[in-house]
Amino acid sequence: MxxxxxxxxxxxxxxxxxxxxxxxxxxxxxxxxxxxxxxxxxxxxxxxxxxxxxxxxxxxxxxxxxxxxxxxxxxxxxxxxxxxxxxxxxxxxxxxxxxxxxxxxxxxxxxxxxxxxxxxxxxxxxxxxxxxxxxxxxxxxxxxxxxxxADLDDEALRAYYEKNRYKFKVPEKIKIRLIYTRNDPTDPKGKEKAMSRAKEALEKIKSGEDFADVASKYSNAMSRIKGGDMGFIHKGMLDEPIEKAAYALKEGEMSEIIETPTGCYIVKLEEISPAVQLKFEEVKDRLRKELKAKYEKERLDAILESMKKDAKIVYK
Incomplete structure (x- = not known):
């Protein structure tokens, strides 16, 4: 202020x-x-x-x-x-x-x-x-x-933490590689070509070729430069059909072709990182700042609202 x-x-x-x-x-x-x-x-x-x-x-x-x-x-x-x-x-x-x-x-x-x-x-x-x-x-x-x-001591912060533990949980994450073959909307045969390219890529992988090598050659996604590596993702980061297929896999497994209006996908699940409950000490400082800002805004807003009720504000 x-x-x-x-x-x-x-x-x-x-x-x-x-x-x-x-x-x-x-x-x-x-x-x-x-x-x-x-x-x-x-x-x-x-x-x-x-x-x-x-x-x-x-x-x-x-x-x-x-x-x-x-x-x-x-x-x-x-x-x-x-x-x-x-x-x-x-x-x-x-x-x-x-x-x-x-x-x-x-x-x-x-x-x-x-x-x-x-x-x-x-x-x-x-x-x-x-x-x-x-x-x-x-x-x-x-x-x-x-x-x-608002001055919040550790006791008040811990009480909030215990009551809202779910807010301090890192969700499960999965590490995937992805191959995407694009359906060119300007090409009448775009859908067929995307599927044909995806099938060819899938056959090469099933015949023993490395997924990353195939992704670098066949994928139309930017991740191809990293062998299709998308890193760790969590739910909500992918389109629903792709996400559903990815989360249904076990570590090391690969999906079949997932067809969507924009093209075809092949997903490989490389690693699962389970959900983690963050400890109080890990979140204490951040929580103090967030709650302080939240409580102070609420108090300030309450004062302003009480003053605005009977205030006469005239703009020239």
Whole structure:
């Protein structure tokens, strides 16, 4: 939630459209209000600067793309103002001592007061603007710490893991080789040719030739360069008739020809890797990140929904 003002200033300085030597009337114009609190064009421009990927500035940004980014930026600003109003409603405040400490850090990051003031100017921010933005950032951080932040200890994570063990199971996988003979839809005899080629390939394998060698010569699939090796796959990765045939095989077995509208297939099952239950320690760190993000989003969404119920949001 917390956006360091240093980043705000840096981004605003980078994007030319978000900054000018003097603040114009357009910059001061109001683009929306949230319960009477205005969102100005200057504020919107700074938010666009934060959202806009730097890579866009190595190519032409179309008016349509800029409009989309501005729409997203405005949505973020509306959310921000709703959260700020909620925080103030709950009585959260930032002591002057904290404000002074954080301002000092940011000034120090610029190297000198002169550089700091130059940054403000490039970002079209007065000192009062800066302090208001800083206060809001710190207030958002306080709201996050008090009502959104989710700290999950190992006991809570283990309880979730035990209740949802099925989510941490690596499914069975099979390692296959495949030969595919394509049915050319532009050829009236495409289906016959695909079957004829598949039969010839199957006969060679049954007569003793290596499956990989035959695949490299007969298959129309890209896997032919690896002797038809498809590596390990799990259910859902192949078309149903091919998958069904592959999973019906035992290790070392080869299927008969599988005919489909797009062509013919021959599958060889080389290895079965059984399903594995991942241990708690293996998933703990990933699980902590996922649950933290999930719970924090739910809490934040709940706050926003409660504020939106009676909110008066007007777009200009």
């Amino acid at each position: 917390k956006k360091l003002l240093l980043l705000l200033l840096t981004f605003a300085a980078i994007f030319a459209y978000a900054a000018s030597d003097t603040e114009s009337a357009d910059k001061k114009s109001v683009v929306a209000t949230v319960n009477g609190t205005p969102i100005t064009k200057a504020e919107l421009d700074r938010q666009v600067g934060i959202l806009m990927p730097r890579s866009f500035f190595h190519s032409t940004v179309t008016p349509e793309k800029l409009k989309d980014v501005e729409k997203d930026a405005l949505k973020e600003l509306v959310k921000k103002h709703l959260l700020l109003q909620y925080a103030k409603k709950k009585g959260y405040t930032i002591p002057d001592s904290i404000m002074k400490r954080e301002e000092k850090k940011i000034r120090k990051a610029f190297g000198s007061d002169e550089n700091f003031e130059a940054g403000l100017k490039r970002a079209n921010l007065t000192l009062d603007d800066f302090r208001r933005e800083l206060y809001n950032d710190l207030l958002m951080q306080k709201l996050y710490d008090k009502e959104v932040k």
